Amino acid sequence: MRAPIWSVPTRRVPACPYCHARTPGKAYLRQCASRCGETAIQFPVSEARKGKCPHGRAPKARRVCPVCEQVVPREYVEGRPRVIAVVGAAGSGKSTWVASVIRRVAKGHLDDRFPGMSLDVLGEGSRLRHDRDRVLVAETVLPLATEPGPLLVSLHIRPRARAVVIAFYDSADGSAANLEHADGLVLAVEPGAAVPGDAGITRLAEAVRAARGLRPHSRINMPLAVVLTKLDTVWDMVDPASPLLRPVPRSGGYAVSDGVDVHHETAAWLGHWNKTDLIRGVHTAFRRHRYFAATALGDRADGRREPIPYRVEDPLLWLLAGFGAIPVFRGREGPTS
Numbered sequence: 637m638r639a640p641i642w643s644v645p646t647r648r649v650p651a652c653p654y655c656h657a658r659t660p661g662k663a664y665l666r667q668c669a670s671r672c673g674e675t676a677i678q679f680p681v682s683e684a685r686k687g688k689c690p691h692g693r694a695p696k697a698r699r700v701c702p703v704c705e706q707v708v709p710r711e712y713v714e715g716r717p718r719v720i721a722v723v724g725a726a727g728s729g730k731s732t733w734v735a736s737v738i739r740r741v742a743k744g745h746l747d748d749r750f751p752g753m754s755l756d757v758l759g760e761g762s763r764l765r766h767d768r769d770r771v772l773v774a775e776t777v778l779p780l781a782t783e784p785g786p787l788l789v790s791l792h793i794r795p796r797a798r799a800v801v802i803a804f805y806d807s808a809d810g811s812a813a814n815l816e817h818a819d820g821l822v823l824a825v826e827p828g829a830a831v832p833g834d835a836g837i838t839r840l841a842e843a844v845r846a847a848r849g850l851r852p853h854s855r856i857n858m859p860l861a862v863v864l865t866k867l868d869t870v871w872d873m874v875d876p877a878s879p880l881l882r883p884v885p886r887s888g889g890y891a892v893s894d895g896v897d898v899h900h901e902t903a904a905w906l907g908h909w910n911k912t913d914l915i916r917g918v919h920t921a922f923r924r925h926r927y928f929a930a931t932a933l934g935d936r937a938d939g940r941r942e943p944i945p946y947r948v949e950d951p952l953l954w955l956l957a958g959f960g961a962i963p964v965f966r967g968r969e970g971p972t973s
């Protein structure tokens with residue numbers, strides 16, 4: 637199986653995370669600071685003089701999309717954002733997965749593999765969203781409706797490296813706009829027997845093709861990570877020697893051979909649960925796909941206060957490796973030459 641390097645072109649003009657209009661960074665609006673009082677205005681980035689507003693003061697750092705007037709963090713406008721659309725049936729664990737990955741990276745739990753890696757949730761909208769969703773993996777578990785807005789984060793792989801800005805969209809069927817602009821897809825699937833005739837994957841592939849103007853039945857280049865969620869609910873069925881239970885590789889990148897082992901083992905479990913339509917559909921429609929198995933809540937059932945997530949970051953690392961943002965290791969540990 638090939639290493640997950642694909643060239644996803646970075647677009648010079650990113651789409652607004654809210655209305656998806658592509659506006660050059662210079663045409664976004666800046667806002668006067670509150671000190672400008674009643675004279676405060678909005679003005680295009682290109683009209684800032686030496687970074688100041690017309691009143692000679694430092695404006696707010698945030699940008700405003702000139703099309704939908706939503707506030708967009710500066711890092712998003714100036715960075716080269718990667719859009720990850722998280723799809724899957726209601727209750728499959730999408731929001732919990734996103735909250736868990738973000739929490740793990742933000743809390744420095746990947747520090748032994750990526751020293752100094754850090755993550756910031758960008759902008760007020762994303763922070764409110766994350767504060768609410770993080771309840772999913774922290775104190776109490778609340779069933780919450782999935783919201784359409786994106787969660788924007790800025791990820792520093794190394795302390796002084798250029799940040800990778802990521803927009804996570806999390807919605808049950810993936811709205812057309814999100815599928816059109818996505819650089820990667822994550823499909824959450826729960827363990828357990830499939831409903832006969834489950835054609836969700838076919839619908840997803842058709843929605844992606846329609847959103848991106850692809851021919852019917854053509855194979856899709858956008859990478860798809862299929863994540864078997866809630867692994868904790870089935871791991872007493874899993875053989876102790878299985879790759880799904882072994883310690884995660886400690887390499888500071890994406891470990892290909894471990895990923896391939898997990899891929900085959902997860903596909904075997906999905907087959908065991910009769911999700912053959914899913915496997916066939918994924919294979920037929922998505923040129924670049926990989927299976928993952930993870931738990932966001934881990935052993936919490938044993939009365940621990942903090943959930944112990946396992947392998948939640950793997951799908952993100954695979955996508956980041958494909959985007960060229962982190963190194964790829966051929967073996968389990970050693971670097972590729």
Ligand SMILES: Nc1nc2c(ncn2[C@@H]2O[C@H](COP(=O)(O)OP(=O)(O)O)[C@@H](O)[C@H]2O)c(=O)[nH]1
Nearest residue numbers: 725726727728729730731732777866931932933
């Ligand atoms: N046991 C277990 N339950 C989970 C896990 N992830 C999510 N859940 C539960 O599954 C339910 C649905 O999760 P949620 O993230 O809201 O699903 P969404 O509708 O796809 O966003 C919630 O009750 C979660 O607590 C997990 O890793 N293990």
Ligand SMILES: [Mg+2]
Nearest residue numbers: 730731781782
């Ligand atoms: Mg949700």
Ligand SMILES: [Zn+2]
Nearest residue numbers: 652655701704
């Ligand atoms: Zn907009």
Ligand SMILES: [Zn+2]
Nearest residue numbers: 668672689691
């Ligand atoms: Zn001003």
